[in-house]
Amino acid sequence: MNQQVAVDVKNVTKTYGSGATAYTALKGVDFHAEPGEFVMLSGPSGSGKTTLLSILGCVLSPSSGYVGLLGEDISVAKEKDLPRLRLQYVGFVFQAHNLLASLTATENIAMLLRLRGWDQKDAVKEAHHLLDQVDLSDKYHSRPGELSGGQRQRVAIARALAGSPPVILADEPTAALDAHNGLRITEILRELAKEHGHTVVVVTHDNRIFHLGDRIVRIEDGLILKE
Amino acid sequence: MSAVVPLPAPRQRRPAGPINTRATFRMRFSTMAVVGLRMMFHDKLKMFGTLAGVIFATVLSNQQAGTFLGLIYKNVMFVENAGADVWIVPANTETIQAGKLVSDSNLMAAKVTPGVAEAAPILFGNAVMSLPGGGSQPVTLVGAKAPWVLGGPWNIVQGERELLGRPDTMFFEDSDREYLGNLNLRSVRELNGHNVVAGGFTWGLLPFGPSYAFADFDLARSLLRVDNDQLHFVLVKVAPGADPKDVRSRLQAALTDVKVMTRAEYKSSIVRYVLTKTPIGITFGTSTLFGLVVGLVIVSLSMFSAVVDNVREFGTLKAIGATNTDLAKLLFVQSVTYAVMGTLVGLFLVTRLAEGIRSAKLALQLIPELFIGTSVLMIGLCVFASTLALLRLRKVEPAMVFR
Numbered sequence: 001m002n003q004q005v006a007v008d009v010k011n012v013t014k015t016y017g018s019g020a021t022a023y024t025a026l027k028g029v030d031f032h033a034e035p036g037e038f039v040m041l042s043g044p045s046g047s048g049k050t051t052l053l054s055i056l057g058c059v060l061s062p063s064s065g066y067v068g069l070l071g072e073d074i075s076v077a078k079e080k081d082l083p084r085l086r087l088q089y090v091g092f093v094f095q096a097h098n099l100l101a102s103l104t105a106t107e108n109i110a111m112l113l114r115l116r117g118w119d120q121k122d123a124v125k126e127a128h129h130l131l132d133q134v135d136l137s138d139k140y141h142s143r144p145g146e147l148s149g150g151q152r153q154r155v156a157i158a159r160a161l162a163g164s165p166p167v168i169l170a171d172e173p174t175a176a177l178d179a180h181n182g183l184r185i186t187e188i189l190r191e192l193a194k195e196h197g198h199t200v201v202v203v204t205h206d207n208r209i210f211h212l213g214d215r216i217v218r219i220e221d222g223l224i225l226k227e
Numbered sequence: 228m229s230a231v232v233p234l235p236a237p238r239q240r241r242p243a244g245p246i247n248t249r250a251t252f253r254m255r256f257s258t259m260a261v262v263g264l265r266m267m268f269h270d271k272l273k274m275f276g277t278l279a280g281v282i283f284a285t286v287l288s289n290q291q292a293g294t295f296l297g298l299i300y301k302n303v304m305f306v307e308n309a310g311a312d313v314w315i316v317p318a319n320t321e322t323i324q325a326g327k328l329v330s331d332s333n334l335m336a337a338k339v340t341p342g343v344a345e346a347a348p349i350l351f352g353n354a355v356m357s358l359p360g361g362g363s364q365p366v367t368l369v370g371a372k373a374p375w376v377l378g379g380p381w382n383i384v385q386g387e388r389e390l391l392g393r394p395d396t397m398f399f400e401d402s403d404r405e406y407l408g409n410l411n412l413r414s415v416r417e418l419n420g421h422n423v424v425a426g427g428f429t430w431g432l433l434p435f436g437p438s439y440a441f442a443d444f445d446l447a448r449s450l451l452r453v454d455n456d457q458l459h460f461v462l463v464k465v466a467p468g469a470d471p472k473d474v475r476s477r478l479q480a481a482l483t484d485v486k487v488m489t490r491a492e493y494k495s496s497i498v499r500y501v502l503t504k505t506p507i508g509i510t511f512g513t514s515t516l517f518g519l520v521v522g523l524v525i526v527s528l529s530m531f532s533a534v535v536d537n538v539r540e541f542g543t544l545k546a547i548g549a550t551n552t553d554l555a556k557l558l559f560v561q562s563v564t565y566a567v568m569g570t571l572v573g574l575f576l577v578t579r580l581a582e583g584i585r586s587a588k589l590a591l592q593l594i595p596e597l598f599i600g601t602s603v604l605m606i607g608l609c610v611f612a613s614t615l616a617l618l619r620l621r622k623v624e625p626a627m628v629f630r
Contacts, residue, residue: 035243050629059546059625070245080550086625087248087548094628098543100262102269107261114258115548117250159547166243171629198243 005068006166006199007033007056012065012075014051025051027222028065035166036197038190040204040213048222049203050171056201057092057169058085070166087116091160091198093170093189097152099144105131105155106140109162116163130158134188150181157189161198168193170202179208186212248548256556259549263557264564266537273536274565277529281569281605282576284522288515289577289601293591295511300592301435302501303494305369308381309349311462312471314493315478316486322500323493324436325352325367328457329485337461340477342469347371348458349378350447354440357417358408366399366407366418366440370447377462380441385412386427391443396426400438402588404428419450433588519608526565526612530558534616538623545625554620558613566609570602 009031015024025048033039043049054060055067058074059082067075069089077085092098099108109127110120118126128140134154144152153173160168170189174182186202186209193200202213210216218225250258267274300307305323306314315337317327337346350370355363371378375391380398390396397418404410414425423442432439442450453459465474471489479487488496502508534541541554581591 054626054629057546059629072245083545083548083550084248086546088245092546092628094543094546098539098546098628100266100540100543102265103262107265111258111262112547114254115250115553116246116248117254119254120257163246164243165246193243196243 005032006035006037006070007031007201008066008068008071009052009056010066012052012055012062012067014048014055014060015063025222026055026062029219029222029224031217031224033199033201035199036194038193038200038202038212038214040202040210040216041219042204042210042216043219043225047219049219052219053169053171053201053203056167057090058082089165089167091162091165091168093153093156093160093168093173095172095175097144097149097156097176099152099155099159101144104141104143105136105147105158108144108155109159112159112162118163126162127158130161131155133161133192134158149177150185153177153181153185154188157185157192161192161196164196164198166197166199168198168200170200170204172204172206173202174204174206174209182206183209255553259553259557260560262544263560266533266540266557267561267564270533270536273529273533277526277533277565278569278572280522280525280529281565281609282573283525284518284608285570285573285601285605286577286580287518287521288604289574289593289597290580290591291511291515291518292597292601293577293581293593294589295507295515296592296594296597297590298435298507298511299498299501300590301433303497304432304434305439306490306493306497309462310377310379310464312465312490313343313463313475313478314488314490315461315463315482316488316493317459318484318486320486320496321504322497323351325459328453328459329461331456331458333482333485334458334461336481337463337478340474340481342466342474342477343463344466344469345377345464347377347462348444349460349462350444350451350453351459352447352451352453353437354419354450356407356440359416360408364403364407365437366403367434367437368418368447368450369439369441370444370451371441372444375441375443377464378460380427380429380432380439382429382431384428384430388427390426391441393424393426395421395423395446396443397423397446398427398429398441399425400432400440401428401430402433402586403438419452421450423450431590519604522605523608523612526562526609527615530562530565530613530616531619534558534619538619539628541620542623542625542627545623546628551617551621555617558617558620559610562609562613563606566602566606569609570605573605574598574601 009029012026012029014026015022017023041049055062062075074085106127109130110123113123113126131140134157136154173185190212315333317329334346334348337343352368354366354368356366357363373392375388384401399410410425412425415422465471475487475489581593
């Protein structure tokens with residue numbers, strides 16, 4: 001096991017369904033990322049990048065191959081263990097922010113911290129701290145419906161960083177934003193990740209933010225093409 | 228495997244690393260409770276829809292059960308209020324109604340049985356009152372011995388009990404006065420062909436059949452044409468400190484041609500009779516069940532629909548680390564909250580309804596046990612109703628958040 005590699009993927013395949021309707025989304029993918037690295041994962045629709053992201057996020061199990069997060073082999077994890085692995089290793093930023101509409105910005109972050117074992121008082125303080133870091137000090141008590149698209153995505157970034165998970169996975173985080181907001185969100189994500197040593201994998205089509213990545217990994221038809 | 232780093236102090240963010248995720252059951256439960264309640268109150272329309280189901284089920288089941296208990300009370304009210312601890316009744320008696328007669332030797336035997344403080348006979352039969360304007364109305368005639376405590380009138384709203392000692396004087400039901408031809412104090416009516424005078428009125432003494440009308444024992448004997456050595460029931464008051472069950476056993480051993488029951492046993496017998504040999508039980512049982520089933524369906528569908536509407540949020544919760552058990556806790560809190568809120572509103576409404584329709588003829592018996600039972604039942608119903616939503620939630624794939 002390599003303790004220096006945050007994300008280690010070796011010869012991973014993923015097949016959906018079986019028999020005549022079987023569809024192989026990943027056909028033997030090798031991928032790795034170091035702690036503190038900011039990696040862009042790019043490719044056309046249906047190329048397998050979201051499947052790879054789901055496997056890295058312990059949301060899906062691979063059909064075969066090895067997947068390690070900080071040395072822990074998650075490819076052999078049982079389904080019941082996946083939620084614990086997600087809490088332990090991964091922060092998510094989704095395309096559509098996916099904040100809970102009924103919770104305030106603070107509560108959206110504190111809720112995840114509570115699941116990660118923080119007591120209520122500390123969780124709220126940390127949530128405020130994270131919101132300060134994404135320039136939303138005046139939006140502690142705002143619900144997602146009261147925030148702009150860019151603000152929502154910043155709350156989502158703060159939530160992904162809650163508790164300082166080693167790996168942050170972002171699925172098209174700029175897709176629903178204009179160019180300015182998309183760039184700003186990516187910059188914030190990069191700054192905070194670099195500051196604290198998070199490994200960030202961003203799935204994106206948005207070539208306006210490619211320059212912010214340490215590496216750009218291209219995937220097509222279930223295979224990594226080039227870096 | 229890498230080492231798990233302890234949690235950092237707040238505001239001093241530690242470097243990225245594996246997180247100690249060992250949140251206690253209480254932590255996860257309270258977190259899911261807050262999320263569940265926030266989600267519930269966020270969608271107010273759906274919340275009110277679900278609450279309407281619980282309220283409907285509470286009101287309908289309580290109204291039906293209360294009416295049923297009211298009818299049961301009508302059947303046992305005489306046994307409950309006649310003042311007897313032990314009853315001597317004709318053999319094979321199950322309920323209280325005019326029927327076979329027993330010999331007055333049973334009365335004599337009861338009076339000398341150890342543990343008996345007092346024994347008194349009553350006559351109990353149907354009588355018909357001729358009305359001034361023509362026509363007639365039935366009453367349930369009760370004849371009791373002076374001082375008319377055992378088997379005598381209760382809930383007297385006009386007149387004194389002692390007036391029953393006057394010749395041909397009777398007590399009638401106040402709420403039946405119009406029904407009995409605008410009966411007033413000192414009104415004279417023909418009962419079973421004999422003129423009687425209204426000497427007083429009781430309130431609410433309406434059994435399932437015609438209202439109770441009270442007369443002195445000798446007047447009732449004459450009206451019902453019962454022989455001098457016959458009577459319908461013997462009412463026994465036990466001596467202070469005596470156990471009614473012991474007295475009942477002693478009496479039953481001595482009196483083999485009759486049935487002897489304690490007050491509680493007689494009431495149970497009547498209730499059993501009503502439930503098994505009349506359509507009351509099945510009728511009210513069915514409508515109570517109907518109310519519960521409709522409530523169950525409404526709550527089930529509302530909660531299921533809330534899950535379907537918020538499926539992306541539940542998917543997000545799963546994706547960030549919530550388990551199916553966590554989501555079950557969320558639904559549990561929601562369902563118990565729906566049950567408590569809906570039951571409180573429902574019980575308030577049914578109490579107001581009962582006050583609004585309360586009369587001598589129709590009185591809902593809303594007893595504390597019914598309220599407690601309803602509350603427990605509603606919590607059970609709502610938790611059960613949430614299982615449909617939980618089944619849907621279990622199928623939510625966290626990977627959906629990437630689509």
